[in-house]
Amino acid sequence: MLILIADSHLSENTASLAEFTKFLEWISSSDYDVCFLGDIMELWIALPKFENAMHREFLDWCHRESCRRKIYLLEGNHEFFVAKRHADCFSGSSPDCLRIGSDLFCHGDLIQRHQLDHLLFRRMSKSRFAFFLLRFLPGARRLVNFIQGIMRKKSRGYSKHLPLTEIHRWCDEKKQSGQQNVFLGHFHQTHQEERPDGLRLFCLPAWKEQQEIAVFDPATRQCSFLHWQKLLQ
Numbered sequence: 001m002l003i004l005i006a007d008s009h010l011s012e013n014t015a016s017l018a019e020f021t022k023f024l025e026w027i028s029s030s031d032y033d034v035c036f037l038g039d040i041m042e043l044w045i046a047l048p049k050f051e052n053a054m055h056r057e058f059l060d061w062c063h064r065e066s067c068r069r070k071i072y073l074l075e076g077n078h079e080f081f082v083a084k085r086h087a088d089c090f091s092g093s094s095p096d097c098l099r100i101g102s103d104l105f106c107h108g109d110l111i112q113r114h115q116l117d118h119l120l121f122r123r124m125s126k127s128r129f130a131f132f133l134l135r136f137l138p139g140a141r142r143l144v145n146f147i148q149g150i151m152r153k154k155s156r157g158y159s160k161h162l163p164l165t166e167i168h169r170w171c172d173e174k175k176q177s178g179q180q181n182v183f184l185g186h187f188h189q190t191h192q193e194e195r196p197d198g199l200r201l202f203c204l205p206a207w208k209e210q211q212e213i214a215v216f217d218p219a220t221r222q223c224s225f226l227h228w229q230k231l232l233q
Contacts, residue, residue, distance in 0.1 A: 001031075001032050001033070001215060001216070001217055001218075002032065002033045002034070002035060002070075002215070002216045002217075002218065003027065003032045003033070003034045003035070003213055003214075003215055003231075004034075004035050004037060004105075004183060004204055004213060004214040004215070004216060005034065005035070005036050005037065005040070005204075005207055005213050006036070006037035006038060006039065006040075006076075006107070006185030006186070006204040006205075006206060006207065007037075007038070007039045007040075007076070007185050007186065007188055007204070007206035007207060007208055008020055008039070008040050008041075008206070008207035008208055009039055009040075009041070009042045009078065009206075009207075009208045010040060010041050010042060010054065011041070011042040011043070011054070012052060012053075012054050014042070016207070016208070016211060017054070019211060020207070020211075023211075023228050024061055026228075026231070026232065027065070028061075028065060030231075031069070032069065032215075033069050033070035033071070033072075034065075034069070034070070034071050034072070035072040035073075035074070035100075035105055035183075036071075036072065036073045036074065037074050037076070037105060037106070037107055037183065037184070037185035037186075037204060038074045038075055038076025038077070038078075038079065038107030038108075038109075038185050038186065039076035039077065039078045039079070039107065039185065039186065040058070040073075040076070040079065041054075041055065041058075041078060041079060042078060043078055043144075044078065044079040044080065044082060045080045045081065045134060045144065046079070046080060046081040046082045046084070046085045046086060047081065047085075047131075047134055047135055049140075049141070050134070050141075050144070059086055059089050062089040062090055063088070063089040066089060066090055066091050070091040070092075071089075071090050071091050072090060072091055072092045072093065072098060072100070072105065073090045073092075073093040073094075074093070074094055074096075074097070074098055074105055074106060074107050074185070075093075075094070075095045075096075075107065075126075076107040076109060076185065076186065077107070077109040077122055077186075080125060080126060080130075080134075081126070081131055082095075083095045084131075095126055096110075097174065099176075099179075101218075102178050102179055102180040102181065103179070103180060103181045103182075103183065104174060104179060104181070104182045104183070105183045106174075106182070106183070106184055106185075107184070107185045107186050108167075108184035108185055108186035108187060108203075109122065109186045110122060111163065111166050111167055111170045111184075111186075112163055112166050113166065162187050162189050162191055162203065163187075164191075167184070167201065167203075168195070168201075171195070171199060171201065175197075175199060179199060180198070180199065180200060180221065181199070181200045181201075181202065181216075181221070181223075182199065182200070182201050182202065183202045183204065183214070183216070183223075184201075184202070184203050184204065185203075185204050185206075187203050188205070188206035188208075188209060189203055189205070190203065190204070190205045190212070190225050191203040192223060192225075200221075200223075202214065202216075202223050204225075205225055207228075210227065211227055211228055211229075212225060212226065212227055212228070213225070213226065213227075213228050215231070
């Protein structure tokens, strides 16, 4: 069984951090595998001067548990260079998409092509040039704080619209022979459907909203959405 978690947007002062930590502790006592589908942290720049105790504790948990179960991580648009610098902490990780057998996992923020400002920022901020600037540029912290302020203002203006037409177009471009399921985060909405071509699409709820997750059974190929505490019952 595979637990899927997306869009928790954790920070050190997030009210749900304690509950998220409790959930990880429960996973440690279970036999579930886990896939984190991006935006797990509100901001995570995987460079020493930007990482904090919360990031390191999460990495320690992933590294420890990856010896006992599968732990996957997809970067969202709030995580930078995690897959590049901490690949050893995960069973599999990627700054974009990750294929596991017949299933495709992706955060999903690059799907909407009309958000040109976001696409440009995403491409530039995860580039080698940005990695170099953040690592060596004096005043990089002030620059990051400024950009983060802009991101917060823009995020408050986003509507909760699920762009299914663009999602289907993207699925058509990414589909490969034998692929059965696509899992996406980013949109903060629960959605599932089986397309006429047999490909099944699952958009995950955001942990940030109601602490909801998805559970996928590879044996039956069924996926369910629920509050994480229902797993304790």
